[in-house]
Amino acid sequence: MTSRLLSYVTLTLVLIFLLGPFVIIVAAALSGGETLAFPPQGLSLKWVMKVFEVESFRASFALSMFLAIFGTLAALVLGVPVAYAASRYRLPFGETIRTIVSAPIIVPGIIVGLALLRYLVIPLDVSVGVALFIAHTALILPYAVRVVSASLDNLRSDIEEAAVILGSSRVATFFRIVLPNIQSGILAAFILGFVTSFNQVPVSLFLSGPGVRTLPIDMIWYMEITYDPSVAALAALLAFLSISIVFLAERFLGFSRYV
């Protein structure tokens, strides 16, 4: 009886810990007051509407979307061949390649951001936009390689030999036989990469310049100047966006199999 009670208490605490911030943000977003506060003062949708009127939010949202979509695509273009080579051939430096590819997960984002700023943006005079694109691609690459590797490992390699014996070239076999069978893995990698890129803070922090900011960075800047609930409203909107993407992915792809 006591252990049962204890487990309910633990469960409740965990749920509060996980969902609490989310509840507070949503409540603050629906506040009728003028400052970010909890409990909210009154109830209104005005801050949610305001989000769409802030010019810098629109620009940074566009940039974040661009980075999330094209950064992930670039990571997949690089990552799928890496995953394929790692799973099908015994490479001489296979383990080293794996480690290098997953380095961006292990190395703290702050360091990656600082390094890119110091050795890419400053000496080479690379524009901040390009640096952001490179950084996001590199950060998503490990996820792309991992998720695609998982689905390649589940695909028997003898079907490729079967296709070759039936007259298909190696390259054609990759497109006709391998790709169609790992497409849900690739889609899962895309979603994971998209969400990772969209929520990225530490690296983007170093690589933001005048007028070039990703959405999360822009939200921090906005809060330093204006302390109104529109940031909470935006955060709530983003949370709903992420949740719906992951929910749909789980529903149609069985997303959790890959992550």
Place this chain on the structure above:
Amino acid sequence: MSDETYLDLSNLTLAYGKTVAVESLNLSIRKGELIALLGPSGCGKTTTMRAITGLLRPASGKITLDGADITYVPANKRHVGLVFQSYALFPHLTVFENVAFGLRLKKLPTVEINQRVEAGLAMVGLSKFHSRKPAELSGGQQQRVALARSLVMEPKVLLLDEPLSNLDARLRLEMRTELQRVQRESGVTMVFVTHDQNEALALADRIVVMKEGAIEQVGSPEDVYNRPQSRFVADFVGFENIFPVEGDGIRTEAGAMQLSAKPAAGASGLAWRPNMVTLGEGRFEGEVLGAAFAGGSREYLLKSPLGPIKAEMDAAAPAFEPGSRVAFDLPPERAAVLERM
């Protein structure tokens, strides 16, 4: 079946990196023959098959097919079919599209593709399964699809890797008959790999027994079953009592022993199946260690001065109890004469 060589492997050496799997192998196969490559795992039979398909490049040697040197022709241009042990069907394609895959690559007219796929599926009795995905088929059905997929390409040689090993006993018999029928109807030259002597004996026109990357014996099923040439082949096809020849008799644990007649000249060993051992009378005596009822017969394990002896008697004959002593004989006229020990 013509007498001319159709597929010829000459001095073929195959290696994975520095590990030599098959060394200087020579084998000639006639058109329309059904050949079994028989041997335990690791004997090089699958490696040999992969070399014929072109999936493995030979380290040295030559492969000729239908008069053309194909040693270095890539696998996708060889006109050789392969039915994988795991079937290797394309999971994202329907049965129809699996069978049509190779034909579509050939850019044949749609009408012809449809006809050939239909004919192929009819041949293996799967006409009604067109639009199923491989995952919705049983193991036996998947194998038929794999067979049809290879056959519609009209390969010059069809290779099958352990075609019956993944099927249950009843299906195995059915598929065996099916393979023979398909081979008769299509006339295709078939080479199949197996570790199961019964499969090889029942299916093949000729059996190639392999051991450690080399051919031990090539012969008809009767030859291999009744007249094994080496100790390895004898052991593999069920001769469980094998003794080297010494002087005018055999060498046993108790030293040289005379038999009722001299072994043939040039013999280096003699081998008896359990049912060739005479029980109840004879020049030797042993103790029954174990007895097992096997339906039509009883199997005995004897401890004797010669070494352990395995014997088999008709179940109708009186049984010997474990622990009792029994006379036995190894009749030389029934033994298989081995050239190599």
